[in-house]
Amino acid sequence: MTDAPRITVWNENVHERHEAPIAAIYPDGIHGAIAEGLRASLPDATVVTATLEQPEHGLTDARLAETDVLFWWGHGAHDEVDEAIVERVAEHVLSGMGLVVLHSGHFSRIFIRLMGTTCSLRWRDDGDREVLWNVAPGHPITAGVPDPLVLGEHETYGEFFDVPPPDDLVFVSNFSGGEVFRSGLTYRRGRGRIFYFSPGDQKYPIYHRADIRRVLANAAVWAQPQSPRELPTVSHRPREWFTG
Amino acid sequence: MTDAPRITVWNENVHERHEAPIAAIYPDGIHGAIAEGLRASLPDATVVTATLEQPEHGLTDARLAETDVLFWWGHGAHDEVDEAIVERVAEHVLSGMGLVVLHSGHFSRIFIRLMGTTCSLRWRDDGDREVLWNVAPGHPITAGVPDPLVLGEHETYGEFFDVPPPDDLVFVSNFSGGEVFRSGLTYRRGRGRIFYFSPGDQKYPIYHRADIRRVLANAAVWAQPQSPRELPTVSHRPREWFTG
Amino acid sequence: MTDAPRITVWNENVHERHEAPIAAIYPDGIHGAIAEGLRASLPDATVVTATLEQPEHGLTDARLAETDVLFWWGHGAHDEVDEAIVERVAEHVLSGMGLVVLHSGHFSRIFIRLMGTTCSLRWRDDGDREVLWNVAPGHPITAGVPDPLVLGEHETYGEFFDVPPPDDLVFVSNFSGGEVFRSGLTYRRGRGRIFYFSPGDQKYPIYHRADIRRVLANAAVWAQPQSPRELPTVSHRPREWFTG
């Protein structure tokens, strides 16, 4: 495990181009802010971005083959992501590429494809205060992260969040209106590692925060492949496989 | 939880109709043998069968709505199962219907859909001896099951079995040629319970055995819905949801 | 699994005898209120009580051998529980007896003995509102339980709760002051099942509530042994164990 993962930050990049208040928060796009934070936290990492409107959404096979960890932010345009590219990304994850899914990416095609559940949840947007608690204090994703992480005003996500039970439950959020949410979850799928992290609604300047950037950098280091990438495939093996 | 689940046993029913040796082992079909065992073990249960060649593969919405637990056996005809029906079954599972996937059903569309992984594995068919060990002795699926369960001659399945880490690892198999296999696995997905159980290759009279029938009956009781069925869906909730 | 478990409700029974306000809430003791609720919910169950001041704390080997599920409430007198009896209870749990640990029982000797961690947590008692959310909607312990379960005024418990990652995370609580707490947790240890459930501070009439009684009754049914009780012990087995 090194501090130099090759990272691609993917964003649908729709809100920032069509809504002035969002553009004001994220003049370089949400992907730009995330990439900037990763570069600052991990000076040896290679960080590039890709967006929906690019050919093949910027996710060519060559690009993915050179990506150790893919970050994913999407919201209103989930249905515009091509199924063939979703399947391509899924194969890279199952082969060992890391995937970090952010906020409303819970409803992205790639996340539903890999989870197998509806990935639905409850929500409100009333400016409640969100507080994240670390329930896995030895976990590398939480290193150097304040506990609790008081996010302040944010969109409210609530349970039941219909995802498989995670390998590690890392963060749980309290919302001042009464909800809780499992806001940091890890999964192993195939040879790949997946981290879902719920903060990051477009209306709040979440990705400029130092504490959130610490979480994302930790996640990038944690999610990178541990061994050569290879898609698990069915294999027939002859009778004398190790005695011959 | 009752001992009277309503069970549908689904089988592609191909081997038995086209290969005389298989028909000799299972004159009433694999589904017939499984259903017979369930009826004998659970006298209060309602057990019906459904097969690939029936309209809608016998899995109409009405049928699934009246099914507490669906058993699934398939092998050579996975690709002939209609995607729309796979999605229908998936919705019933996520709503709370139990699902028991058997043997080569690891490569069925419904299992891959719900797991999100390749579900691939290693295999040989050399008549090795398989022995199943109970690694979760307090689990209800193992009640009354001999430990170990010496299956004798059977097809060999080997790791790596590319499925998500299970909620409960129940059985692990030893094969005389050197392989191991996680042969009994439980999953919670949405509101539904899933059990994968690997014994049951068509060339061996597995489903006539009393010990295997005990496992399947236990699985049927375990997998049935615990509460009213309902697909998890995204929900918006007003600000004053419990204080108003 | 039946609806007729044999239950012993254990309570240190100290607050009720020495503090008038607690005695007013629980005139028959906390154990009395819990037992009453279990009898009402499970008419076929056998429910008895045991308390600290009895010989052997009421937990003789004979009593435990006839107990399918032991409930445990303790707070100020954890240190007065004899270590030999703690070890006796632990052996029964590892042999298959169910255990339901309540509220401040997180610091009981039996819970620490079985968890292996400090079982420490954060707390305040400011009359915050507690709301429990069901994060495992298909789990039998949640059947018939309102979601959310709005507890209202209660003592505040907060993370980090130093327990092993649970097999199933069932409930998560929100407190109006900002904390979250994993308030319903299941564990399998040896052949036994353990459920920790955090509501139940002595100053609040928690155990008179119908929703809480539903949880406790579900837990009793869930935690009872699934097979004959037997302590896992090391065993030497001869070379020809199944071929001889």
Place this chain on the structure above:
Amino acid sequence: MTDAPRITVWNENVHERHEAPIAAIYPDGIHGAIAEGLRASLPDATVVTATLEQPEHGLTDARLAETDVLFWWGHGAHDEVDEAIVERVAEHVLSGMGLVVLHSGHFSRIFIRLMGTTCSLRWRDDGDREVLWNVAPGHPITAGVPDPLVLGEHETYGEFFDVPPPDDLVFVSNFSGGEVFRSGLTYRRGRGRIFYFSPGDQKYPIYHRADIRRVLANAAVWAQPQSPRELPTVSHRPREWFTG
């Protein structure tokens, strides 16, 4: 996470001093062979050893405070390990120190203390062939390890192994006589990481093998603390903890 953990290898060091055949296999002790392998694999690590016969078994508070990862090999002398030192080691683990427990260390006081179960298993010693399979191919402990790892002749351990369900099941072993064993298991307890790895009976030259040394080096890197060490302790927090 770095490649320079400070490691202490602890060994009861009894077989090697009293049995000539064991001394012939491990002239520098089992601890010496393990330490030699760690030094070769992790040139930047600091590796020291400690043994039972030393004052405080070589595990003073100062020594543990300077240990990132403690390896533990014991067999016949478990009962000679002082309870106070067991408790001291447990506190360091719960505070964040890594622990790697080897082979018959499954019955060490420290492992039982941290697991809470009997840690019993089945065994034979007939020179069966052991083969370890990687069931978590993306896990850092498996990086660079052959799959399968064909151990050849070794003592047989068999299920049921009475430990809590692990966080990650990493390796499963096949024995030629028919047993299986969960031979590589990870646990998070408090802030610390624990890895149990079953190969290593004193009669076989296991710890001289390159593949086994790779596993142990990976485990050392994986188990080291991710953040400052601190024992989780109960904490009272005032009402206005983040609004004041």
